[in-house]
Amino acid sequence: MKVAKSISLDKYGINNVTEIIYNPSYDELFIAETDENLQGFERGQLSELGAVNVMTGDFTGRSPKDKYIVKDAVTENTIWWTSENAKNDNKPISQDTWEALKQNATSELSGKKLYVVDAFCGANEDTRLKVRFIMEVAWQAHFVKNMFIRPTDAELENFGEPDFVVINASKTSFKDYKTHNLNSEVYVAFNLTEKIQLIGGTWYGGEMKKGLFSMMNYYLPLQGIASMHCSANKGKEGDVAVFFGLSGTGKTTLSTDPKRELIGDDEHGWDKDGVFNFEGGCYAKTIDLSKEHEPEIFAAIKRDALLENVTVDADGKIDFKDGSVTQNTRVSYPIEHIENIVKPVSKAGHAKKVIFLTADAFGVMPPVSKLTPEQTKYYFLSGFTAKLAGTERGVTQPEPTFSACFGKAFLSLHPTKYGEELVKKMEEHNATAYMVNTGWNGTGKRISIKDTRAIIDRILDGSIENAETTIVPIFNLAVPTGLEGVDTNILDPRNTYSEASEWETKATDLAQLFVTNFENYTDNEEGKSLVAAGPQL
Numbered sequence: 001m002k003v004a005k006s007i008s009l010d011k012y013g014i015n016n017v018t019e020i021i022y023n024p025s026y027d028e029l030f031i032a033e034t035d036e037n038l039q040g041f042e043r044g045q046l047s048e049l050g051a052v053n054v055m056t057g058d059f060t061g062r063s064p065k066d067k068y069i070v071k072d073a074v075t076e077n078t079i080w081w082t083s084e085n086a087k088n089d090n091k092p093i094s095q096d097t098w099e100a101l102k103q104n105a106t107s108e109l110s111g112k113k114l115y116v117v118d119a120f121c122g123a124n125e126d127t128r129l130k131v132r133f134i135m136e137v138a139w140q141a142h143f144v145k146n147m148f149i150r151p152t153d154a155e156l157e158n159f160g161e162p163d164f165v166v167i168n169a170s171k172t173s174f175k176d177y178k179t180h181n182l183n184s185e186v187y188v189a190f191n192l193t194e195k196i197q198l199i200g201g202t203w204y205g206g207e208m209k210k211g212l213f214s215m216m217n218y219y220l221p222l223q224g225i226a227s228m229h230c231s232a233n234k235g236k237e238g239d240v241a242v243f244f245g246l247s248g249t250g251k252t253t254l255s256t257d258p259k260r261e262l263i264g265d266d267e268h269g270w271d272k273d274g275v276f277n278f279e280g281g282c283y284a285k286t287i288d289l290s291k292e293h294e295p296e297i298f299a300a301i302k303r304d305a306l307l308e309n310v311t312v313d314a315d316g317k318i319d320f321k322d323g324s325v326t327q328n329t330r331v332s333y334p335i336e337h338i339e340n341i342v343k344p345v346s347k348a349g350h351a352k353k354v355i356f357l358t359a360d361a362f363g364v365m366p367p368v369s370k371l372t373p374e375q376t377k378y379y380f381l382s383g384f385t386a387k388l389a390g391t392e393r394g395v396t397q398p399e400p401t402f403s404a405c406f407g408k409a410f411l412s413l414h415p416t417k418y419g420e421e422l423v424k425k426m427e428e429h430n431a432t433a434y435m436v437n438t439g440w441n442g443t444g445k446r447i448s449i450k451d452t453r454a455i456i457d458r459i460l461d462g463s464i465e466n467a468e469t470t471i472v473p474i475f476n477l478a479v480p481t482g483l484e485g486v487d488t489n490i491l492d493p494r495n496t497y498s499e500a501s502e503w504e505t506k507a508t509d510l511a512q513l514f515v516t517n518f519e520n521y522t523d524n525e526e527g528k529s530l531v532a533a534g535p536q537l
């Protein structure tokens with residue numbers, strides 16, 4: 001323990017704590033999480049790459065159905081609440097239910113030896129949250145140390161009172177959920193007045209990371225700052241690119257580019273000075289991970305990285321191909337495990353290129369399209385992709401989905417708010433947008449990482465602007481007819497089918513889904529005017 005601190009957890013309702021391990025070092029965490037006396041999911045296993053692997057039990061992905069926000073004077077008129085006509089994951093709970101959940105979590109943690117980790121969410125001092133994580137499981141302390149911004153000793157000394165507190169009681173769950181009309185024993189609950197997140201019943205690390213993202217998505221747009229579910233990197237000329245996309249579309253894979261400095265792989269803000277990371281680490285998918293296709297991520301899996309739900313045999317040998325526990329196998333690592341990163345603070349200038357990643361399981365979308373400003377707004381609000389199996393509970397097959405702003409599950413405010421903030425920044429800084437399909441085409445196969453990387457290179461070096469384009473009908477998307485380093489046969493998706501009419505049938509079906517989904521946004525003039533930028537039947 002570098003900083004000796006006397007912290008009382010009584011104010012959170014956690015009493016009689018026997019010991020507090022405060023901001024432990026990586027070495028202390030390693031010893032604690034591999035302790036042979038640990039049982040069950042608490043115990044990590046050392047793998048051949050030096051990283052410890054942990055299993056998270058039933059919950060190997062987020063559980064959006066168990067997410068709740070206390071509806072009170074602070075949130076009543078600000079949160080984008082779920083409604084019968086427009087369902088989302090922001091389900092209201094009463095103060096009474098909150099008290100019951102808090103009682104459940106705090107009584108689990110009372111009387112125990114606990115870990116407390118203080119860290120930052122957000123790279124900029126003026127908008128970051130000082131977050132305190134409280135938990136009884138060592139590897140969870142390791143996870144948040146990897147994922148959030150690690151304060152220096154001096155910053156820790158002056159940390160003061162946290163802006164937000166996360167109480168993780170994953171070992172217990174809420175048996176009395178039916179009385180309170182909740183979905184299950186599991187809870188991921190937020191109180192914006194008390195500024196506390198409670199977790200019970202799920203061990204999935206992603207709940208802590210994405211929970212705070214939802215909170216940044218609340219606070220930043222209200223201050224006129226774009227808050228984005230995207231990765232970001234910076235080229236040699238200082239040129240910044242952001243890559244939006246739902247889980248599994250390639251944010252982490254494609255932003256980790258040895259030619260460019262990584263800013264971050266998942267959550268960013270865009271303010272008057274530029275793009276900045278919320279996090280201090282990355283959370284990469286490891287299913288089918290190969291040294292050949294993703295060498296930087298592979299190399300990041302070493303001591304201090306933390307594997308989740310990866311198959312490791314008794315000798316520590318890893319099988320990244322095994323998805324028998326979940327398709328959503330993961331590794332978290334501090335961003336410094338990637339060699340080419342923006343240092344010392346994960347921030348850079350304004351973005352010039354905005355890329356929307358979609359993993360289209362229908363085989364309709366072109367691998368790359370140039371978007372007009374109107375199409376940019378339309379496709380951002382639509383947030384089309386296929387949900388891949390695993391990251392959310394219950395999703396076992398790729399499912400076509402419209403996830404507003406490419407991150408509906410994490411939006412605390414109405415989607416149009418995120419659209420407004422993004423468009424404002426893009427217009428101010430002359431940024432252009434592209435849609436990149438990292439999913440499937442008429443061949444039935446996923447577009448190769450190699451082709452996608454070459455497409456991204458041509459967007460980022462600007463050469464795509466010189467390419468001739470053709471308009472793909474129905475969607476009216478401009479696609480280049482040739483790009484250096486990219487298989488020409490795949491650029492127009494119609495050419496990947498033996499009969500172009502097969503594409504047309506699928507495209508018509510998908511266009512219908514777009515049109516229906518966009519009805520969520522046509523209750524005002526601005527929304528109505530965007531319909532013309534979408535697919536036309």
Ligand SMILES: Nc1ncnc2c1ncn2[C@@H]1O[C@H](COP(=O)(O)OP(=O)(O)O)[C@@H](O)[C@H]1O
Pocket residue numbers: 245246247248249250251252253254265283284285286287288438439446447448449450452
């Ligand atoms: N063409 C492609 N582009 C990007 N990723 C691809 C592609 N084909 C397959 N993949 C795989 O898809 C997954 C993308 O996941 P990831 O980059 O972690 O997504 P995200 O960060 O958006 O959740 C990785 O497992 C990657 O290996």
Ligand SMILES: C=C(OP(=O)(O)O)C(=O)O
Pocket residue numbers: 061062206207210245246247248251266283391
């Ligand atoms: C960690 C998650 O997302 P992503 O795949 O975008 O990193 C998640 O949705 O739980």
Ligand SMILES: [Mn+2]
Pocket residue numbers: 248251252265266283284285
């Ligand atoms: Mn990711």
